[in-house]
Amino acid sequence: MAVLILAMLLIGVAMVTSLSHYHALVSLHRPLGAAILVLALLRLAYRRRHAPPPLPADLPAWQKRAAHASHVALYGLMLALPLVGWGMLSAACYPVALAGPLVLPPILPGSPMLYAALRVLHTVLAYALFGIVLAHLGAALLHGLIRRDGVFTSMASWRAGTGRG
Amino acid sequence: MMRLNDLIGAPPGLSRRALALRLCAIGAVLAGTAGTFAYAGGWLTPGALTPARLIDRFEAVNGPHPGFRRNHAKGLCVTGEFAASGAGARLSKASLFAAGRVTPVEGRVALAGGQPYAADAEATVRSLALRFRLPDGEEWRTAMNDIPVFPVGTPEAFYEQLRAARPDPATGKPDPERMHAFLAAHPESAKAAALIKARTITAGFSEDTYRSLNAFRFVATDGHATPVRFAYIPERDAAPQAGATAASADTNFLFGEFAATLRREPVRWHLVVTIGRPGDATDDATIPWPAERETVDAGTLTLTGAAPEAPGDCRDINFDPLVLPDGIAPSDDPLLSARSAAYSQSFTRRSGEAKTPSAVTGASLHGAAL
Numbered sequence: 001m002a003v004l005i006l007a008m009l010l011i012g013v014a015m016v017t018s019l020s021h022y023h024a025l026v027s028l029h030r031p032l033g034a035a036i037l038v039l040a041l042l043r044l045a046y047r048r049r050h051a052p053p054p055l056p057a058d059l060p061a062w063q064k065r066a067a068h069a070s071h072v073a074l075y076g077l078m079l080a081l082p083l084v085g086w087g088m089l090s091a092a093c094y095p096v097a098l099a100g101p102l103v104l105p106p107i108l109p110g111s112p113m114l115y116a117a118l119r120v121l122h123t124v125l126a127y128a129l130f131g132i133v134l135a136h137l138g139a140a141l142l143h144g145l146i147r148r149d150g151v152f153t154s155m156a157s158w159r160a161g162t163g164r165g
Numbered sequence: 166m167m168r169l170n171d172l173i174g175a176p177p178g179l180s181r182r183a184l185a186l187r188l189c190a191i192g193a194v195l196a197g198t199a200g201t202f203a204y205a206g207g208w209l210t211p212g213a214l215t216p217a218r219l220i221d222r223f224e225a226v227n228g229p230h231p232g233f234r235r236n237h238a239k240g241l242c243v244t245g246e247f248a249a250s251g252a253g254a255r256l257s258k259a260s261l262f263a264a265g266r267v268t269p270v271e272g273r274v275a276l277a278g279g280q281p282y283a284a285d286a287e288a289t290v291r292s293l294a295l296r297f298r299l300p301d302g303e304e305w306r307t308a309m310n311d312i313p314v315f316p317v318g319t320p321e322a323f324y325e326q327l328r329a330a331r332p333d334p335a336t337g338k339p340d341p342e343r344m345h346a347f348l349a350a351h352p353e354s355a356k357a358a359a360l361i362k363a364r365t366i367t368a369g370f371s372e373d374t375y376r377s378l379n380a381f382r383f384v385a386t387d388g389h390a391t392p393v394r395f396a397y398i399p400e401r402d403a404a405p406q407a408g409a410t411a412a413s414a415d416t417n418f419l420f421g422e423f424a425a426t427l428r429r430e431p432v433r434w435h436l437v438v439t440i441g442r443p444g445d446a447t448d449d450a451t452i453p454w455p456a457e458r459e460t461v462d463a464g465t466l467t468l469t470g471a472a473p474e475a476p477g478d479c480r481d482i483n484f485d486p487l488v489l490p491d492g493i494a495p496s497d498d499p500l501l502s503a504r505s506a507a508y509s510q511s512f513t514r515r516s517g518e519a520k521t522p523s524a525v526t527g528a529s530l531h532g533a534a535l
Contacts, residue, residue: 006198009202010201010202010205011205013202013205013206014205014206014207016206016216017206017207017213017215017216017217018207018215018216018506019214019215019216019219019320019499019502019503019506019507020320020499020502020503021502022216022502022503022505022506022509023487023495023501023502023505023506024502026505058174059174060174092483092512092516093481093482093483094483094485094488095302095303095304095488097303097488100491101301101303101490101491103301103302103303104302105302110477110481112476112481112515112516112517112520113516113517115513115516116513116516116517117517119513119516119517120517130202134195134198134199137194137195137198138191138195141190141191141194141195142173142174142191145187145190145191146173146174146175146176146179146184146187146188146191147173147174147175147176148176149174
Protein backbone atom coordinates (compact mmCIF):
# COMPACT_ATOMS: atom_id res chain seq x y z
CA MET A 1 0.00 0.00 0.00
CA ALA A 2 2.84 2.38 0.88
CA VAL A 3 4.46 1.55 -2.45
CA LEU A 4 1.15 2.12 -4.28
CA ILE A 5 0.66 5.52 -2.67
CA LEU A 6 4.22 6.65 -3.35
CA ALA A 7 3.93 5.43 -6.96
CA MET A 8 0.61 7.25 -7.26
CA LEU A 9 2.09 10.53 -6.01
CA LEU A 10 5.00 10.23 -8.45
CA ILE A 11 2.68 9.38 -11.36
CA GLY A 12 0.44 12.29 -10.45
CA VAL A 13 3.17 14.88 -10.26
CA ALA A 14 4.83 13.54 -13.43
CA MET A 15 1.72 13.38 -15.61
CA VAL A 16 0.74 17.01 -15.22
CA THR A 17 4.09 18.15 -16.63
CA SER A 18 4.48 15.51 -19.33
CA LEU A 19 3.33 15.82 -22.94
CA SER A 20 4.54 12.53 -24.38
CA HIS A 21 3.67 10.30 -21.41
CA TYR A 22 0.55 12.17 -20.29
CA HIS A 23 -1.99 9.71 -21.63
CA ALA A 24 -0.19 6.58 -20.41
CA LEU A 25 0.24 8.07 -16.92
CA VAL A 26 -3.39 9.27 -16.69
CA SER A 27 -4.56 5.82 -17.81
CA LEU A 28 -2.57 4.34 -14.92
CA HIS A 29 -3.52 7.06 -12.40
CA ARG A 30 -7.29 6.46 -12.52
CA PRO A 31 -7.42 2.69 -11.83
CA LEU A 32 -4.62 3.00 -9.24
CA GLY A 33 -6.59 5.71 -7.46
CA ALA A 34 -9.70 3.53 -7.41
CA ALA A 35 -7.60 0.62 -6.06
CA ILE A 36 -6.16 2.81 -3.29
CA LEU A 37 -9.67 3.92 -2.30
CA VAL A 38 -10.82 0.30 -2.00
CA LEU A 39 -7.66 -0.80 -0.15
CA ALA A 40 -7.86 2.14 2.26
CA LEU A 41 -11.45 1.21 3.12
CA LEU A 42 -10.47 -2.45 3.66
CA ARG A 43 -7.56 -1.33 5.79
CA LEU A 44 -9.75 0.89 7.96
CA ALA A 45 -12.20 -1.98 8.46
CA TYR A 46 -9.29 -4.26 9.44
CA ARG A 47 -7.92 -1.68 11.86
CA ARG A 48 -11.27 -1.42 13.68
CA ARG A 49 -11.03 -5.13 14.56
CA HIS A 50 -7.28 -5.37 15.04
CA ALA A 51 -5.89 -2.47 17.07
CA PRO A 52 -2.30 -1.61 16.11
CA PRO A 53 0.37 -2.41 18.74
CA PRO A 54 0.79 0.36 21.34
CA LEU A 55 3.63 2.85 21.00
CA PRO A 56 6.56 2.44 23.45
CA ALA A 57 5.77 3.84 26.89
CA ASP A 58 8.93 5.96 26.98
CA LEU A 59 7.97 7.88 23.82
CA PRO A 60 7.47 11.58 24.66
CA ALA A 61 3.82 12.60 24.74
CA TRP A 62 4.16 15.08 21.87
CA GLN A 63 5.59 12.34 19.64
CA LYS A 64 2.66 10.06 20.50
CA ARG A 65 0.28 12.87 19.62
CA ALA A 66 2.16 13.51 16.38
CA ALA A 67 2.07 9.81 15.48
CA HIS A 68 -1.67 9.69 16.12
CA ALA A 69 -2.34 12.88 14.15
CA SER A 70 -0.24 11.64 11.23
CA HIS A 71 -2.24 8.41 11.12
CA VAL A 72 -5.53 10.30 11.06
CA ALA A 73 -4.16 12.51 8.29
CA LEU A 74 -2.83 9.52 6.32
CA TYR A 75 -6.17 7.72 6.40
CA GLY A 76 -8.08 10.90 5.70
CA LEU A 77 -5.96 11.66 2.64
CA MET A 78 -5.95 8.04 1.40
CA LEU A 79 -9.74 8.31 1.23
CA ALA A 80 -10.06 11.99 0.28
CA LEU A 81 -7.64 12.06 -2.66
CA PRO A 82 -9.35 9.36 -4.76
CA LEU A 83 -12.79 10.75 -3.84
CA VAL A 84 -11.80 14.31 -4.81
CA GLY A 85 -10.28 12.95 -8.02
CA TRP A 86 -13.45 11.03 -8.85
CA GLY A 87 -15.59 14.04 -7.97
CA MET A 88 -13.50 16.43 -10.02
CA LEU A 89 -13.65 14.20 -13.12
CA SER A 90 -17.42 13.96 -12.62
CA ALA A 91 -17.73 17.76 -12.39
CA ALA A 92 -15.67 18.03 -15.59
CA CYS A 93 -18.03 15.55 -17.36
CA TYR A 94 -15.16 13.16 -18.09
CA PRO A 95 -16.00 9.47 -18.15
CA VAL A 96 -14.05 7.92 -15.24
CA ALA A 97 -12.66 5.04 -17.32
CA LEU A 98 -10.74 2.43 -15.33
CA ALA A 99 -9.87 -0.44 -17.66
CA GLY A 100 -11.45 -1.80 -20.84
CA PRO A 101 -15.13 -0.88 -20.92
CA LEU A 102 -15.30 -0.34 -17.12
CA VAL A 103 -16.42 3.23 -16.32
CA LEU A 104 -17.33 4.59 -12.87
CA PRO A 105 -20.57 6.59 -12.65
CA PRO A 106 -20.33 10.32 -11.89
CA ILE A 107 -20.65 11.31 -8.22
CA LEU A 108 -21.12 15.05 -8.81
CA PRO A 109 -23.08 17.08 -11.39
CA GLY A 110 -21.17 18.73 -14.24
CA SER A 111 -19.89 22.16 -13.25
CA PRO A 112 -16.75 23.86 -14.59
CA MET A 113 -16.23 26.06 -11.51
CA LEU A 114 -16.64 23.07 -9.18
CA TYR A 115 -14.16 21.12 -11.34
CA ALA A 116 -11.63 23.96 -11.17
CA ALA A 117 -11.92 24.17 -7.37
CA LEU A 118 -11.63 20.39 -6.89
CA ARG A 119 -8.70 20.26 -9.30
CA VAL A 120 -6.80 22.72 -7.08
CA LEU A 121 -7.87 20.84 -3.95
CA HIS A 122 -6.61 17.55 -5.48
CA THR A 123 -3.15 19.09 -5.97
CA VAL A 124 -3.03 20.67 -2.50
CA LEU A 125 -4.08 17.41 -0.81
CA ALA A 126 -1.55 15.44 -2.87
CA TYR A 127 1.30 17.71 -1.73
CA ALA A 128 0.04 17.41 1.85
CA LEU A 129 0.01 13.62 1.52
CA PHE A 130 3.53 13.62 0.13
CA GLY A 131 4.68 15.76 3.08
CA ILE A 132 3.08 13.39 5.58
CA VAL A 133 4.49 10.34 3.79
CA LEU A 134 7.97 11.90 4.06
CA ALA A 135 7.48 12.66 7.77
CA HIS A 136 6.12 9.15 8.33
CA LEU A 137 9.09 7.62 6.52
CA GLY A 138 11.52 9.74 8.54
CA ALA A 139 9.85 8.76 11.83
CA ALA A 140 9.83 5.08 10.86
CA LEU A 141 13.54 5.18 10.04
CA LEU A 142 14.26 6.99 13.28
CA HIS A 143 12.50 4.22 15.19
CA GLY A 144 14.21 1.51 13.15
CA LEU A 145 17.77 2.84 13.00
CA ILE A 146 18.15 4.88 16.16
CA ARG A 147 15.54 4.12 18.81
CA ARG A 148 15.34 0.41 17.89
CA ASP A 149 12.16 0.16 19.96
CA GLY A 150 10.24 -2.30 17.80
CA VAL A 151 7.97 0.35 16.24
CA PHE A 152 9.58 -0.04 12.82
CA THR A 153 9.10 -3.81 12.72
CA SER A 154 5.52 -3.44 13.96
CA MET A 155 4.86 -0.95 11.13
CA ALA A 156 6.43 -3.25 8.56
CA SER A 157 4.70 -6.45 9.76
CA TRP A 158 1.40 -4.60 10.17
CA ARG A 159 1.63 -3.57 6.54
CA ALA A 160 2.31 -7.15 5.46
CA GLY A 161 -0.69 -8.26 7.56
CA THR A 162 -3.03 -5.81 5.81
CA GLY A 163 -1.63 -6.84 2.47
CA ARG A 164 -2.75 -10.38 3.14
CA GLY A 165 -6.07 -9.22 4.50
CA MET B 166 23.77 17.05 21.06
CA MET B 167 22.19 16.09 24.36
CA ARG B 168 18.96 17.83 23.42
CA LEU B 169 18.98 16.10 20.04
CA ASN B 170 19.51 12.74 21.75
CA ASP B 171 16.51 13.40 23.99
CA LEU B 172 14.43 14.49 21.07
CA ILE B 173 15.02 11.43 18.94
CA GLY B 174 15.39 9.05 21.86
CA ALA B 175 18.79 7.63 20.89
CA PRO B 176 20.01 4.91 23.30
CA PRO B 177 22.82 6.12 25.61
CA GLY B 178 25.26 3.53 24.26
CA LEU B 179 25.15 4.92 20.72
CA SER B 180 28.34 6.84 19.87
CA ARG B 181 28.13 10.32 18.41
CA ARG B 182 29.72 9.09 15.24
CA ALA B 183 27.25 6.21 14.81
CA LEU B 184 24.33 8.53 15.54
CA ALA B 185 25.54 11.09 12.98
CA LEU B 186 25.94 8.35 10.36
CA ARG B 187 22.47 7.02 10.95
CA LEU B 188 20.93 10.48 10.87
CA CYS B 189 22.74 11.08 7.58
CA ALA B 190 21.37 7.81 6.21
CA ILE B 191 17.82 8.86 7.16
CA GLY B 192 18.39 12.29 5.64
CA ALA B 193 19.66 10.66 2.44
CA VAL B 194 16.56 8.45 2.14
CA LEU B 195 14.26 11.43 2.68
CA ALA B 196 16.24 13.66 0.30
CA GLY B 197 16.26 10.88 -2.29
CA THR B 198 12.48 10.47 -2.06
CA ALA B 199 11.87 14.21 -2.22
CA GLY B 200 14.38 14.49 -5.08
CA THR B 201 12.63 11.76 -7.06
CA PHE B 202 9.34 13.60 -6.55
CA ALA B 203 10.92 16.88 -7.68
CA TYR B 204 12.44 15.18 -10.74
CA ALA B 205 9.13 13.55 -11.68
CA GLY B 206 7.40 16.91 -11.26
CA GLY B 207 9.82 18.57 -13.67
CA TRP B 208 11.42 20.97 -11.16
CA LEU B 209 14.91 19.77 -12.13
CA THR B 210 14.32 20.31 -15.86
CA PRO B 211 12.97 23.87 -16.02
CA GLY B 212 13.51 24.17 -19.79
CA ALA B 213 11.37 21.16 -20.78
CA LEU B 214 8.21 21.68 -22.79
CA THR B 215 5.18 21.06 -20.57
CA PRO B 216 1.43 21.35 -21.19
CA ALA B 217 1.45 24.56 -19.14
CA ARG B 218 4.20 26.13 -21.29
CA LEU B 219 2.41 25.12 -24.48
CA ILE B 220 -0.81 26.79 -23.33
CA ASP B 221 1.17 29.79 -22.03
CA ARG B 222 2.37 30.28 -25.58
CA PHE B 223 -1.18 30.18 -26.93
CA GLU B 224 -2.05 32.88 -24.40
CA ALA B 225 1.00 34.93 -25.36
CA VAL B 226 0.12 34.73 -29.07
CA ASN B 227 -3.63 35.39 -28.74
CA GLY B 228 -3.81 37.56 -25.66
CA PRO B 229 -5.96 36.82 -22.62
CA HIS B 230 -9.53 35.66 -23.30
CA PRO B 231 -10.74 34.30 -19.96
CA GLY B 232 -13.32 31.55 -20.05
CA PHE B 233 -12.60 30.58 -23.66
CA ARG B 234 -10.74 27.67 -25.19
CA ARG B 235 -7.11 28.63 -25.82
CA ASN B 236 -7.43 27.34 -29.39
CA HIS B 237 -10.54 26.97 -31.55
CA ALA B 238 -11.96 29.67 -29.29
CA LYS B 239 -14.91 30.66 -31.52
CA GLY B 240 -17.52 27.94 -31.88
CA LEU B 241 -21.12 26.82 -31.98
CA CYS B 242 -22.71 23.79 -30.28
CA VAL B 243 -24.43 21.14 -32.38
CA THR B 244 -26.49 18.03 -31.64
CA GLY B 245 -27.44 14.95 -33.61
CA GLU B 246 -26.91 11.22 -33.81
CA PHE B 247 -24.67 8.60 -35.35
CA ALA B 248 -26.25 5.60 -37.08
CA ALA B 249 -23.80 2.73 -37.55
CA SER B 250 -23.76 0.88 -40.87
CA GLY B 251 -22.30 -2.20 -39.20
CA ALA B 252 -19.26 -2.21 -41.50
CA GLY B 253 -17.05 -0.79 -38.74
CA ALA B 254 -17.82 -3.67 -36.38
CA ARG B 255 -15.27 -5.99 -38.02
CA LEU B 256 -12.52 -3.45 -37.26
CA SER B 257 -13.57 -2.25 -33.80
CA LYS B 258 -15.49 -3.83 -30.92
CA ALA B 259 -16.68 -0.36 -29.78
CA SER B 260 -20.43 -0.81 -29.35
CA LEU B 261 -21.29 2.29 -31.39
CA PHE B 262 -20.18 0.47 -34.58
CA ALA B 263 -22.66 -2.44 -34.19
CA ALA B 264 -25.11 -2.67 -37.10
CA GLY B 265 -28.25 -0.62 -36.54
CA ARG B 266 -26.88 1.08 -33.42
CA VAL B 267 -27.88 4.74 -33.06
CA THR B 268 -25.76 6.80 -30.67
CA PRO B 269 -26.66 10.33 -29.53
CA VAL B 270 -23.97 12.87 -30.35
CA GLU B 271 -23.26 16.38 -29.16
CA GLY B 272 -20.52 18.44 -30.71
CA ARG B 273 -19.03 21.73 -31.66
CA VAL B 274 -18.02 23.36 -34.91
CA ALA B 275 -15.29 25.94 -34.53
CA LEU B 276 -12.62 28.01 -36.23
CA ALA B 277 -8.94 27.50 -35.45
CA GLY B 278 -7.16 30.17 -33.47
CA GLY B 279 -7.38 31.59 -30.00
CA GLN B 280 -9.45 34.71 -30.85
CA PRO B 281 -13.05 34.15 -29.69
CA TYR B 282 -14.31 37.33 -31.38
CA ALA B 283 -12.35 37.14 -34.65
CA ALA B 284 -14.42 37.63 -37.80
CA ASP B 285 -15.20 34.46 -39.75
CA ALA B 286 -12.92 33.95 -42.74
CA GLU B 287 -13.25 31.21 -45.35
CA ALA B 288 -9.60 30.20 -45.25
CA THR B 289 -9.51 29.76 -41.46
CA VAL B 290 -9.17 26.09 -40.56
CA ARG B 291 -12.57 24.71 -39.48
CA SER B 292 -13.06 21.98 -36.95
CA LEU B 293 -15.69 19.51 -35.89
CA ALA B 294 -15.57 18.01 -32.40
CA LEU B 295 -17.90 15.20 -31.37
CA ARG B 296 -18.90 13.44 -28.16
CA PHE B 297 -20.59 10.05 -28.53
CA ARG B 298 -22.27 8.78 -25.36
CA LEU B 299 -22.41 5.00 -25.21
CA PRO B 300 -25.00 3.28 -22.99
CA ASP B 301 -22.50 1.82 -20.48
CA GLY B 302 -20.98 5.20 -19.58
CA GLU B 303 -18.19 4.95 -22.14
CA GLU B 304 -17.60 7.88 -24.48
CA TRP B 305 -15.84 8.60 -27.72
CA ARG B 306 -14.62 12.15 -28.06
CA THR B 307 -12.94 13.32 -31.19
CA ALA B 308 -11.71 16.69 -32.48
CA MET B 309 -11.12 16.94 -36.22
CA ASN B 310 -9.96 19.59 -38.70
CA ASP B 311 -10.78 20.30 -42.35
CA ILE B 312 -7.15 20.01 -43.51
CA PRO B 313 -5.56 17.02 -45.26
CA VAL B 314 -2.56 16.72 -42.89
CA PHE B 315 -1.43 18.40 -39.68
CA PRO B 316 1.18 21.15 -40.15
CA VAL B 317 3.61 19.73 -37.55
CA GLY B 318 4.70 16.27 -36.47
CA THR B 319 5.71 16.79 -32.83
CA PRO B 320 4.62 18.94 -29.89
CA GLU B 321 8.01 20.66 -29.90
CA ALA B 322 7.57 21.66 -33.55
CA PHE B 323 4.06 22.86 -32.72
CA TYR B 324 5.49 25.05 -29.95
CA GLU B 325 8.01 26.58 -32.35
CA GLN B 326 5.41 27.05 -35.07
CA LEU B 327 3.16 28.98 -32.69
CA ARG B 328 5.93 31.51 -32.15
CA ALA B 329 6.77 31.68 -35.86
CA ALA B 330 3.10 32.31 -36.73
CA ARG B 331 2.63 34.97 -34.05
CA PRO B 332 1.34 38.18 -35.68
CA ASP B 333 3.81 41.05 -35.60
CA PRO B 334 2.19 43.86 -33.55
CA ALA B 335 3.35 46.40 -36.18
CA THR B 336 1.82 44.74 -39.26
CA GLY B 337 -0.79 42.41 -37.72
CA LYS B 338 0.67 39.60 -39.82
CA PRO B 339 3.24 36.91 -39.06
CA ASP B 340 6.84 37.85 -39.71
CA PRO B 341 7.63 36.04 -43.02
CA GLU B 342 11.30 35.72 -42.04
CA ARG B 343 10.43 33.77 -38.93
CA MET B 344 8.01 31.49 -40.75
CA HIS B 345 10.60 30.94 -43.45
CA ALA B 346 13.19 29.97 -40.84
CA PHE B 347 10.73 27.60 -39.17
CA LEU B 348 9.85 25.87 -42.45
CA ALA B 349 13.53 25.62 -43.40
CA ALA B 350 14.19 23.85 -40.10
CA HIS B 351 11.12 21.63 -40.54
CA PRO B 352 10.92 20.34 -44.12
CA GLU B 353 8.03 18.03 -43.13
CA SER B 354 6.03 21.13 -42.16
CA ALA B 355 6.90 22.84 -45.44
CA LYS B 356 5.48 19.83 -47.36
CA ALA B 357 2.40 19.74 -45.11
CA ALA B 358 1.85 23.49 -45.52
CA ALA B 359 1.81 23.08 -49.31
CA LEU B 360 -0.85 20.33 -49.05
CA ILE B 361 -2.92 22.43 -46.64
CA LYS B 362 -2.70 25.49 -48.90
CA ALA B 363 -3.82 23.44 -51.91
CA ARG B 364 -6.98 22.13 -50.23
CA THR B 365 -10.45 22.99 -51.54
CA ILE B 366 -12.06 25.61 -49.37
CA THR B 367 -15.78 24.89 -49.30
CA ALA B 368 -18.69 27.30 -48.88
CA GLY B 369 -19.28 26.44 -45.26
CA PHE B 370 -19.28 23.98 -42.39
CA SER B 371 -21.97 21.77 -44.03
CA GLU B 372 -19.96 20.95 -47.15
CA ASP B 373 -16.67 20.40 -45.40
CA THR B 374 -14.66 17.22 -44.73
CA TYR B 375 -13.23 16.83 -41.21
CA ARG B 376 -10.25 14.54 -40.65
CA SER B 377 -8.79 12.79 -37.62
CA LEU B 378 -5.28 13.75 -38.87
CA ASN B 379 -3.69 11.53 -36.21
CA ALA B 380 -3.78 7.77 -36.66
CA PHE B 381 -5.62 5.56 -34.18
CA ARG B 382 -5.96 1.81 -33.73
CA PHE B 383 -9.30 0.07 -34.06
CA VAL B 384 -9.31 -3.06 -31.90
CA ALA B 385 -11.63 -5.90 -32.92
CA THR B 386 -13.36 -8.44 -30.66
CA ASP B 387 -10.54 -10.94 -31.30
CA GLY B 388 -7.96 -8.36 -30.21
CA HIS B 389 -6.70 -7.64 -33.71
CA ALA B 390 -5.64 -3.99 -34.02
CA THR B 391 -5.91 -2.09 -37.31
CA PRO B 392 -4.15 1.25 -37.86
CA VAL B 393 -6.73 3.75 -39.10
CA ARG B 394 -7.32 7.36 -39.92
CA PHE B 395 -10.88 8.56 -40.29
CA ALA B 396 -12.80 11.40 -41.86
CA TYR B 397 -16.34 12.75 -41.86
CA ILE B 398 -17.21 13.19 -45.54
CA PRO B 399 -20.23 15.42 -46.29
CA GLU B 400 -23.22 14.11 -48.26
CA ARG B 401 -23.58 17.58 -49.73
CA ASP B 402 -21.46 18.51 -52.73
CA ALA B 403 -18.30 20.19 -51.61
CA ALA B 404 -19.11 23.30 -53.66
CA PRO B 405 -16.12 25.59 -53.27
CA GLN B 406 -16.90 29.03 -51.88
CA ALA B 407 -20.39 29.20 -53.42
CA GLY B 408 -21.03 32.89 -53.06
CA ALA B 409 -20.29 32.92 -49.36
CA THR B 410 -18.15 36.00 -49.85
CA ALA B 411 -21.31 38.01 -50.48
CA ALA B 412 -22.33 37.46 -46.88
CA SER B 413 -18.93 38.17 -45.43
CA ALA B 414 -19.93 41.61 -44.16
CA ASP B 415 -21.43 39.62 -41.29
CA THR B 416 -18.54 38.68 -39.02
CA ASN B 417 -20.30 35.43 -38.10
CA PHE B 418 -21.39 34.46 -41.61
CA LEU B 419 -19.98 30.92 -41.51
CA PHE B 420 -21.64 30.07 -38.19
CA GLY B 421 -24.86 31.94 -39.07
CA GLU B 422 -25.21 30.12 -42.35
CA PHE B 423 -24.60 26.74 -40.73
CA ALA B 424 -27.17 27.38 -37.98
CA ALA B 425 -29.68 28.52 -40.60
CA THR B 426 -29.05 25.36 -42.65
CA LEU B 427 -29.62 23.17 -39.59
CA ARG B 428 -32.89 24.99 -38.88
CA ARG B 429 -34.06 24.08 -42.40
CA GLU B 430 -32.82 20.49 -42.66
CA PRO B 431 -30.49 17.91 -41.11
CA VAL B 432 -26.92 17.79 -42.45
CA ARG B 433 -25.19 14.42 -42.91
CA TRP B 434 -21.65 13.11 -43.05
CA HIS B 435 -20.29 9.58 -43.52
CA LEU B 436 -17.68 8.32 -41.12
CA VAL B 437 -15.14 6.93 -43.59
CA VAL B 438 -12.40 4.89 -41.95
CA THR B 439 -9.17 4.48 -43.93
CA ILE B 440 -7.24 1.29 -43.22
CA GLY B 441 -3.48 1.78 -42.97
CA ARG B 442 -1.03 -0.65 -44.60
CA PRO B 443 2.33 -1.63 -43.11
CA GLY B 444 4.68 1.28 -43.73
CA ASP B 445 1.97 3.97 -43.60
CA ALA B 446 2.97 6.65 -41.11
CA THR B 447 1.05 6.28 -37.86
CA ASP B 448 3.41 8.47 -35.82
CA ASP B 449 3.60 11.48 -38.15
CA ALA B 450 0.46 13.48 -38.92
CA THR B 451 2.26 15.61 -41.53
CA ILE B 452 2.42 12.67 -43.98
CA PRO B 453 -0.72 11.75 -45.98
CA TRP B 454 -1.56 8.09 -46.58
CA PRO B 455 -1.76 6.92 -50.22
CA ALA B 456 -5.16 7.72 -51.74
CA GLU B 457 -5.81 4.09 -52.83
CA ARG B 458 -6.03 2.73 -49.29
CA GLU B 459 -9.08 0.60 -48.47
CA THR B 460 -11.88 2.51 -46.75
CA VAL B 461 -14.92 1.46 -44.73
CA ASP B 462 -18.10 3.53 -44.39
CA ALA B 463 -18.84 2.96 -40.70
CA GLY B 464 -22.03 4.99 -40.51
CA THR B 465 -23.82 8.29 -40.87
CA LEU B 466 -23.54 11.33 -38.64
CA THR B 467 -26.70 13.46 -38.80
CA LEU B 468 -26.59 16.88 -37.20
CA THR B 469 -30.04 18.29 -36.51
CA GLY B 470 -29.62 21.27 -34.19
CA ALA B 471 -27.32 24.15 -33.30
CA ALA B 472 -27.21 26.40 -30.26
CA PRO B 473 -24.89 29.15 -29.04
CA GLU B 474 -22.41 28.01 -26.39
CA ALA B 475 -23.95 28.16 -22.93
CA PRO B 476 -23.45 26.66 -19.46
CA GLY B 477 -23.82 22.89 -19.45
CA ASP B 478 -23.51 22.31 -23.20
CA CYS B 479 -20.50 21.81 -25.51
CA ARG B 480 -18.89 24.90 -23.97
CA ASP B 481 -18.07 22.89 -20.83
CA ILE B 482 -16.88 19.72 -22.58
CA ASN B 483 -13.23 19.01 -23.25
CA PHE B 484 -13.14 17.26 -26.64
CA ASP B 485 -10.02 15.34 -25.65
CA PRO B 486 -9.20 13.03 -28.59
CA LEU B 487 -8.01 10.34 -26.18
CA VAL B 488 -11.35 9.88 -24.43
CA LEU B 489 -11.92 6.59 -26.23
CA PRO B 490 -14.26 3.63 -25.80
CA ASP B 491 -12.96 0.06 -25.55
CA GLY B 492 -12.25 -0.83 -29.19
CA ILE B 493 -10.50 2.41 -30.17
CA ALA B 494 -6.92 2.96 -28.98
CA PRO B 495 -4.26 5.62 -29.55
CA SER B 496 -1.54 5.09 -32.15
CA ASP B 497 2.14 5.82 -31.55
CA ASP B 498 1.65 9.42 -32.75
CA PRO B 499 3.31 11.67 -30.12
CA LEU B 500 0.82 14.44 -30.91
CA LEU B 501 -2.08 12.45 -29.44
CA SER B 502 -0.81 12.38 -25.87
CA ALA B 503 0.37 15.99 -26.25
CA ARG B 504 -3.07 17.08 -27.50
CA SER B 505 -4.73 15.31 -24.59
CA ALA B 506 -2.38 17.03 -22.12
CA ALA B 507 -2.71 20.47 -23.72
CA TYR B 508 -6.51 20.28 -24.04
CA SER B 509 -6.68 19.29 -20.38
CA GLN B 510 -4.53 22.26 -19.39
CA SER B 511 -6.65 24.66 -21.46
CA PHE B 512 -9.85 23.12 -20.05
CA THR B 513 -8.64 23.44 -16.45
CA ARG B 514 -7.69 27.09 -16.92
CA ARG B 515 -10.91 28.18 -18.61
CA SER B 516 -13.09 26.16 -16.23
CA GLY B 517 -12.01 28.31 -13.29
CA GLU B 518 -12.45 31.61 -15.13
CA ALA B 519 -15.53 33.86 -15.36
CA LYS B 520 -17.39 33.21 -18.62
CA THR B 521 -18.12 35.83 -21.27
CA PRO B 522 -20.80 35.14 -23.89
CA SER B 523 -19.51 33.72 -27.15
CA ALA B 524 -19.33 35.95 -30.24
CA VAL B 525 -21.63 33.41 -31.88
CA THR B 526 -24.77 34.34 -29.95
CA GLY B 527 -28.45 33.75 -30.57
CA ALA B 528 -28.76 37.27 -32.00
CA SER B 529 -26.00 36.81 -34.55
CA LEU B 530 -27.43 33.45 -35.63
CA HIS B 531 -30.92 34.84 -36.15
CA GLY B 532 -29.53 37.90 -37.89
CA ALA B 533 -27.65 35.76 -40.34
CA ALA B 534 -30.74 33.70 -41.09
CA LEU B 535 -32.74 36.68 -42.36
